Amino acid sequence: xxxxxxxxxxxxxxxxxxxxxxxxxxxxxxxxxxxxxxxxxxxxxxxxxxxxxxxxxxxxxxxxxxxxxxxxxxxxxxxxxxxxxxxxxxxxxxxxxxxxxxxxxxxxxxxxxxxxxxxxxxxxxxxxxxxxxxxxxxxxxxxxxxxxxxxxxxxxxxxxxxxxxxxxxxxxxxxxxxxxxxxxxxxxxxxxxxxxxxxxxxxxxxxxxxxxxxxxxxxxxxxxxxxxxxxxxxxxxxxxxxxxxxxxxxxxxxxxxxxxxxxxxxxxxxxxxxxxxxxxxxxxxxxxxxxxxxxxxxxxxxxxxxxxxxxxxxxxxxxxxxxxxxxxxxxxxxxxxxxxxxxxxxxxxxxxxxxxxxxxxxxxxxxxxxxxxxxxxxxxxxxxxxxxxxxxxxxxxxxxxxxxxxxxxxxxxxxxxxxxxxxxxxxxxxxxxxxxxxxxxxxxxxxxxxxxxxxxxxxxxxxxxxxxxxxxxxxxxxxxxxxxxxxxxxxxxxxxxxxxxxxxxxxxxxxxxxxxxxxxxxxxxxxxxxxxxxxxxxxxxxxxxxxxxxxxxxxxxxxxxxxxxxxxxxxxxxxxxxxxxxxxxxxxxxxxxxxxxxxxxxxxxxxxxxxxxxxxxxxxxxxxxxxxxxxxxxxxxxxxxxxxxxxxxxxxxxxxxxxxx
Numbered sequence: 001x002x003x004x005x006x007x008x009x010x011x012x013x014x015x016x017x018x019x020x021x022x023x024x025x026x027x028x029x030x031x032x033x034x035x036x037x038x039x040x041x042x043x044x045x046x047x048x049x050x051x052x053x054x055x056x057x058x059x060x061x062x063x064x065x066x067x068x069x070x071x072x073x074x075x076x077x078x079x080x081x082x083x084x085x086x087x088x089x090x091x092x093x094x095x096x097x098x099x100x101x102x103x104x105x106x107x108x109x110x111x112x113x114x115x116x117x118x119x120x121x122x123x124x125x126x127x128x129x130x131x132x133x134x135x136x137x138x139x140x141x142x143x144x145x146x147x148x149x150x151x152x153x154x155x156x157x158x159x160x161x162x163x164x165x166x167x168x169x170x171x172x173x174x175x176x177x178x179x180x181x182x183x184x185x186x187x188x189x190x191x192x193x194x195x196x197x198x199x200x201x202x203x204x205x206x207x208x209x210x211x212x213x214x215x216x217x218x219x220x221x222x223x224x225x226x227x228x229x230x231x232x233x234x235x236x237x238x239x240x241x242x243x244x245x246x247x248x249x250x251x252x253x254x255x256x257x258x259x260x261x262x263x264x265x266x267x268x269x270x271x272x273x274x275x276x277x278x279x280x281x282x283x284x285x286x287x288x289x290x291x292x293x294x295x296x297x298x299x300x301x302x303x304x305x306x307x308x309x310x311x312x313x314x315x316x317x318x319x320x321x322x323x324x325x326x327x328x329x330x331x332x333x334x335x336x337x338x339x340x341x342x343x344x345x346x347x348x349x350x351x352x353x354x355x356x357x358x359x360x361x362x363x364x365x366x367x368x369x370x371x372x373x374x375x376x377x378x379x380x381x382x383x384x385x386x387x388x389x390x391x392x393x394x395x396x397x398x399x400x401x402x403x404x405x406x407x408x409x410x411x412x413x414x415x416x417x418x419x420x421x422x423x424x425x426x427x428x429x430x431x432x433x434x435x436x437x438x439x440x441x442x443x444x445x446x447x448x449x450x451x452x453x454x455x456x457x458x459x460x461x462x463x464x465x466x467x468x469x470x471x472x473x474x475x476x477x478x479x480x481x482x483x484x485x486x487x488x489x490x491x492x493x494x495x496x497x498x499x500x501x502x503x504x505x506x507x508x509x510x511x512x513x514x515x516x517x518x519x520x521x522x523x524x525x526x527x528x529x530x531x532x533x534x535x536x537x538x539x540x541x542x543x544x545x546x547x548x549x550x551x552x553x554x555x556x557x558x559x560x561x562x563x564x565x566x567x568x569x570x571x572x573x574x575x576x577x578x579x580x581x582x583x584x585x586x587x588x589x590x591x592x593x594x595x596x597x598x599x600x601x602x603x604x605x606x607x608x609x610x611x612x613x614x615x616x617x618x619x620x621x622x623x624x625x626x627x628x629x630x631x632x633x634x635x636x637x638x639x640x641x642x643x644x645x646x647x648x649x650x651x652x653x654x655x656x657x658x659x660x661x
């Protein structure tokens with residue numbers, strides 16, 4: 001027996017793709033209506049409807065059935081693509097996304113009846129008559145229909161429209177269904193044309209319906225036997241075709257159980273397994289490399305056996321040559337495996353045009369989002385963690401950065417504001433730049449607000465440079481909004497940006513000019529799985545600091561250490577940098593020092609910088625990060641561990657935690 005749960009991950013992956021396709025197509029349709037876009041959205045809704053029905057996901061199937069109908073109505077009637085239509089489709093899309101989330105998490109489904117009613121009312125306002133559409137079959141009905149068709153029976157759709165003055169339409173409906181079954185043989189499915197809506201007359205819902213039957217009789221023969229009924233306004237019999245989408249083939253599995261209502265929590269509560277689509281050429285390349293490794297392994301085994309039979313010294317050069325070749329293959333294999341984890345960042349960026357559209361409507365502003373560099377590849381794990389920080393930055397730019405059209409025009413700017421989101425590679429990093437052409441950030445105002453909120457003291461304010469004052473927007477509880485709104489003003493958001501970018505070992509820079517705009521620049525490692533680390537020795541222990549957090553390595557004399565506000569610090573390129581002894585930070589015992597100078601590692605995380613004194617700088621090398629698991633409890637100062645070439649374990653320090661604590 002094959003269970004539908006085996007296809008769950010495939011279903012979710014395709015559902016995500018189709019919802020994203022609808023989202024992007026609606027955004028374009030709003031500004032550039034075209035039949036091709038309507039067709040694209042229709043096909044996506046039809047695919048979702050079919051696969052959802054196959055998986056027993058009735059709520060999604062019913063909603064997409066209505067969306068599919070309104071799109072079919074648009075294709076046929078070709079009305080003007082109004083903002084009301086676009087907004088209704090966007091709201092329906094939001095409900096679909098909510099249903100998807102509930103399907104994955106195992107929670108109860110949201111009632112979609114109001115959304116269905118909204119779609120119906122949009123069409124009824126145009127005086128469109130009720131439609132007659134064949135029902136959507138679920139998995140068991142599909143199997144029954146296919147078996148009937150395979151045995152030589154006809155599949156017919158009998159559509160019935162009762163008279164408006166028919167009394168007790170529900171009772172007449174059941175009588176007619178029973179008559180149709182007696183005449184035709186097998187009733188596969190019955191569908192009411194009017195969906196249930198809050199306050200709707202239950203009896204009226206049975207006024208129009210379609211019955212799908214399997215029979216050996218011809219259409220005219222059935223029409224004659226059913227005869228004329230005084231309560232029937234019209235009856236139409238037409239062939240019913242089984243239309244299989246790509247995922248509809250799932251129901252071919254014999255004896256597949258049908259889920260009624262919500263899938264059981266134990267079947268879906270664990271969520272979907274994360275998947276990555278990998279180019280076949282990349283997989284072929286990895287396979288070739290593995291093949292080369294196997295060849296070299298055989299060569300190494302032959303050389304080892306030859307060394308045991310004769311003088312080992314004679315085979316050492318050959319062993320060294322094989323080892324070098326294996327090293328290059330492993331390096332290439334490592335890079336190939338890393339590429340399989342990479343995804344184009346456009347998968348993240350493509351979510352933001354809708355966000356900017358909704359923000360512009362709420363704020364009463366005219367804003368366009370320009371996206372560049374969506375093909376830049378980044379580790380899947382980092383892309384998933386980047387969503388929230390970028391959302392907060394975009395909301396900040398739309399709310400605080402971009403002015404209203406009136407203010408912009410008064411200042412000599414175009415009424416439409418622009419937010420530009422760009423990504424590109426820079427050495428071993430990915431750079432993401434968010435730029436707006438708004439009013440910029442006033443460092444003086446930021447400093448005054450921070451003082452007023454008690455975030456900094458008068459003494460601290462006197463030491464702050466303009467750049468440092470601007471970075472105060474990342475402090476918890478800081479907000480420049482004069483009132484709380486749906487978009488901002490609760491004092492949360494930008495501190496989340498700093499903490500989450502810090503967890504990704506990233507760095508955030510701000511360049512701003514009052515009246516001209518602001519640029520947020522985020523630098524991130526390509527991956528969190530393999531990093532280049534700086535090996536240092538502290539109290540006899542080897543520790544590793546990620547190189548992308550190392551701003552500089554310097555040596556200073558003890559007398560260069562200064563005391564600022566009671567804390568040790570050094571002067572680095574004209575900037576006061578706080579100094580800590582890494583051994584004291586980690587509560588390690590002090591070791592004897594013979595050198596007259598102190599090696600320092602200046603570490604940067606997000607917008608903060610600090611210097612750490614160590615006993616010795618060993619050098620840098622690439623290391624594979626291994627999780628410490630939950631056995632050690634909370635170890636905030638560690639991001640993992642690695643195994644060195646000598647077999648010893650070295651701990652990898654969390655630079656973001658060290659700098660901020």
